[in-house]
Amino acid sequence: MSRVLIVGAGGVSQVVVHKCAQVPEVFSEICLASRTLSKCERIAAQLDRPIRTAQVDADNVAEMVALIRDFKPDLVVNVALPYQDLHIMDACLETGVDYLDTANYEPIDEAKFEYKWQWAYQERFREKGLMALLGSGFDPGVTNVFCAHAQKHHFDEIHQLDIIDCNAGDHGKHFATNFNPEINIREVTARGRYWERGEWVETDPLAWSMSYDFPEGIGPKKCYLMYHEELESLVLNLKGIKRARFWMTFSDNYLKHLEVLGNVGMTRIDPVQYKGCEIVPLQFLKALLPDPASLGPDTKGRTCIGCLMKGVKDGREKQVYVYNICDHQDAYREVQSQAVSYTTGVPAMIGAMMMLTGKWRGEGVFNMEQFDPDPFMEKLNLHGLPWKEVIF
Missing domain, CATH: 3.30.360.10 (Dihydrodipicolinate Reductase; domain 2)
Known part of the structure; x- marks a missing residue:
């Protein structure tokens, strides 16, 4: 039984929220937060179970910290914009909460796709005994x-x-x-x-x-x-x-x-x-x-x-x-x-499930291939993304 804070209220977030809500034995309490509260409320209204909604500016670390301290999640799932990754990671470090995202950080003024900025958080997460899982979408993920x-x-x-x-x-x-x-x-x-x-x-x-x-x-x-x-x-x-x-x-x-x-x-x-x-x-x-x-x-x-x-x-x-x-x-x-949203949102939920159930654990910053693939592959078949393989 765990509490999850989902940040962002776009198409992928809608899938993540739906899929987390389908697994109450893992995601016992859900808070959906975004800069635009009405988007969160629209998604919440689609569900068969109640969730909490909140307004937050993910670029504002102090606002994120205040929300995390108020809701007290076990995990923050970041499905906001990639420009906001580092701010949300900073808030997780300050509050002592694990972190997950679906896409690597991008500087807003340059189309540059690198993990170096997030990999640089390795020691800070490790020293605090926290885990950050990067790229838990489909590709990456x-x-x-x-x-x-x-x-x-x-x-x-x-x-x-x-x-x-x-x-x-x-x-x-x-x-x-x-x-x-x-x-x-x-x-x-x-x-x-x-x-x-x-x-x-x-x-x-x-x-x-x-x-x-x-x-x-x-x-x-x-x-x-x-x-x-x-x-x-x-x-x-x-x-x-x-x-x-x-x-x-x-x-x-x-x-x-x-x-x-x-x-x-x-x-x-x-x-x-x-x-x-x-x-x-x-x-x-x-x-x-x-x-x-x-x-x-x-x-x-x-x-x-x-x-x-x-x-x-x-x-x-x-x-x-x-x-x-x-x-x-x-x-x-x-x-x-x-x-397209579904194939990104379902793996975000499964990655969160891996962390919250202890199937995947570590201290520091990790990419998906660094963990045992078997429990994740099993959950893909159970939660809407069945896979096949052909051996030549």
């Missing part, structure tokens, strides 16, 4: 656990890793993003980066592509090489890794809109002056685009996210593909969110 599962059960060494993320859904909009538009567009327009024989290799944004034939009727889709933060920890924690890449599918329509918006400066993250006011073009664009949380009723199709791994076992070459397929409409029927 489940993909890290898929790799740990394969390393434990299938390989002596994993030499090649390709994480392949396909959203084969359609929301019917001319242009919309399936999660926070600001974070999504910063990620997609950043330079590509992959690991090759002991060093990072950079590419121009979306300059590399391949076709991949996805299972269970989804079929061939064009995938683009990107940089994704889970690669940074995986290349440190996988035995024998020689090459690690991340791929994501995009429709031609999405890429054409993104190209035009970039050409006219709407994806810039530096401030510009307009009629005496300072605005950030990408933040203004975010205000114009559909809220990802509103896309659920109209989104149809499936996602497929998995890890294709090649390596050796007992001296023989081996290839394993571990993946999940999630249906947008099934997700909406259960938690009133589309599958």
Whole structure:
């Protein structure tokens, strides 16, 4: 029986709250907090059990500390913006509470995806006997656990890793993003980066592509090489890794809109002056685009996210593909969110469950692949994200 404070009230948070509420034997009391109280109250009204709601500015450490001391949670689940990670970690350190998030910290003025800022908290969390679990979403998150599962059960060494993320859904909009538009567009327009024989290799944004034939009727889709933060920890924690890449599918329509918006400066993250006011073009664009949380009723199709791994076992070459397929409409029927939010929110709940039940424990800052994958993989099957594996 544990108390959990969930910070943030967007599409992913909606899933996390629903899924935590479904497991009262672990999450006995829930508090949902956000800068906008009405968003918390809207989510709370969807549930079959009462939860507490609160208003908090996650950038304000003093406000976070006051809320934590008032509610007294056993764990803080951060599903707010990545810019706010360090402030929430500071509040957890000050109050002596464990921490979990789904995405690594990003400086607000630069699209830079690195764990160095959060890894720097290692000694501070360890000295206080606290645990911080980073990236407990799908990618990062489940993909890290898929790799740990394969390393434990299938390989002596994993030499090649390709994480392949396909959203084969359609929301019917001319242009919309399936999660926070600001974070999504910063990620997609950043330079590509992959690991090759002991060093990072950079590419121009979306300059590399391949076709991949996805299972269970989804079929061939064009995938683009990107940089994704889970690669940074995986290349440190996988035995024998020689090459690690991340791929994501995009429709031609999405890429054409993104190209035009970039050409006219709407994806810039530096401030510009307009009629005496300072605005950030990408933040203004975010205000114009559909809220990802509103896309659920109209989104149809499936996602497929998995890890294709090649390596050796007992001296023989081996290839394993571990993946999940999630249906947008099934997700909406259960938690009133589309599958992109669902595939991030469910693993956040499971990661919290691992910590609160003692299945995963440690002192310091950890990435997902550093723990035993078996209990997490078991819970994926029980809580809405069943996985399959193909051995070649």
